[in-house]
Amino acid sequence: MNTPFDPAAVVAEFIDAVSPYDPHPDDDPVAMIGVRTALGEGVFAVSDHVVRAMCKALAAYRDPEDRGVCVGCGGRHLDENLHCRDCGRLHGILGQVIAQHAARVAAAEAAQDPL
Numbered sequence: 001m002n003t004p005f006d007p008a009a010v011v012a013e014f015i016d017a018v019s020p021y022d023p024h025p026d027d028d029p030v031a032m033i034g035v036r037t038a039l040g041e042g043v044f045a046v047s048d049h050v051v052r053a054m055c056k057a058l059a060a061y062r063d064p065e066d067r068g069v070c071v072g073c074g075g076r077h078l079d080e081n082l083h084c085r086d087c088g089r090l091h092g093i094l095g096q097v098i099a100q101h102a103a104r105v106a107a108a109e110a111a112q113d114p115l
């Protein structure tokens with residue numbers, strides 16, 4: 001996943017993959033997409049069909065680290081166990097079971113040992 005890749009080449013490949021399905025291939029381009037990195041650069045004149053496909057692809061992307069928002073603190077850094085790195089809250093079924101168990105233990109202790 002961390003091997004270097006050329007973003008301009010990736011954009012060119014995306015355009016090549018989507019362009020054959022453009023229902024109006026003879027229409028003028030509606031946007032210019034420019035990409036320049038240390039590995040390469042390119043400027044692409046793209047059709048309405050292609051720019052819409054790019055926007056859909058970008059809108060559909062979710063970061064692999066994106067596991068939602070913590071209901072406790074609103075933080076966005078839940079680890080793979082749905083454990084909030086910001087406030088420590090556990091999410092998901094396991095987190096709910098642990099929270100309910102802790103509440104029962106606390107209630108039982110309070111009943112046995114009222115202050």
Ligand SMILES: [Zn+2]
Nearest residue numbers: 070073084087
């Ligand atoms: Zn949190």
